[in-house]
Amino acid sequence: MEMTLLNNQNKSSRLRGLAPSLLAAAVLQFAAVAVGFSQANAADVPASTIGAINPGAHTSLGALKHVKAGLLNVSYAELGPADGPVVILLHGWPYDINAYADVAPALADKGYRVLIPSARGYGDTHFLSAKTIRNGQPAALATDLIDFMDALKIKTAVLGGFDWGARTADIVAALWPERV
Template identity: 40%
Template structure:
């Protein structure tokens, strides 16, 4: 059975904002930072956190910028470089060493992939779920005709990205949209508990706008603030750090066929695994299989 020991709550003061995180394990253990995605919260690590803690890790799962009870940043920056800056800031604030590991799902995966590609990454290993590194999505072993068909079907599945660009309307539609995305992306999973945690993290219109700004920052013309730009430049590059990439076989957000080239762009010491019986939110759908893959990859 998966241990579901309750986490403690930790507040981390960074120059740009105060981050609230869930934490498991000893304060003197090697640091494992776990980043959630959209529409999700730090509670999606409630199965992995205790499993890593049993191995001696200090697991810290932040509510990422804009998700309560973490602050909405005063600078209003939600570019990937800003998300990277926060994760590295947590590592520094908690005294993380070279034995630290970074785990990310969805937007957390985009962030973790980018940090794994950065030449000054402070993490020894990265675990990335449900969104592969960008270079893996721009190449494929499939023939052009098959790839075109997959991309056309993927475009239909990605309608929500365009919907999230619409100001006010998309913020006010999340009460219906978020449960729908969980149903569509993780078919058959009872997401009652997960969705409740998401809405707890998005209690106000300002929080909801912040969550959608992740998408608008990628699509918009603006550049990240100067202090985030060097980090931001890494997000389209291939990882340098050994990476475990996990994807649900039944993912309704990103078709599993589109990640066929992940192995080719990962560095030595990396692994790829497809998790059977899991959709997009694989860490809560198949926690034992996901935990086992991560623990085996991290070793020790």
């Protein structure tokens, strides 16, 4: 009986030791796929730089637009040509779309169609129904982004973000890679 207990403890210990290795292998495989995907699509993105950005030079993103997208009426800024390659910039917490006041015009000047939506709970973005359950989980924000893209009939976009916005972009890239 003691030998059986000891063998079970050894198996459990080995499995616990194996878990981090399996996780690392899975992450490395995903990273290799992501790098391969980004390299394969690098030709689709215009190779241009936006040059120097003068912080504080812009104080406004202009008049905001609204679109019904999924559960939300999304408030967003739009800059650049309507037929340019789409870049969607996603803000983080506790910031808002104005975090991109200097970056968005620089991208628009290079020919990009720049969209900056206010996340749920920010700016003028609001739920369409007062009965909708409020949820701030990153997966909900990613779904909001897909709904936003669908409402504007955007098939693919370059995503940029920080903090919660970066998390949202990561989830969209992982779950809907064909959209980025």
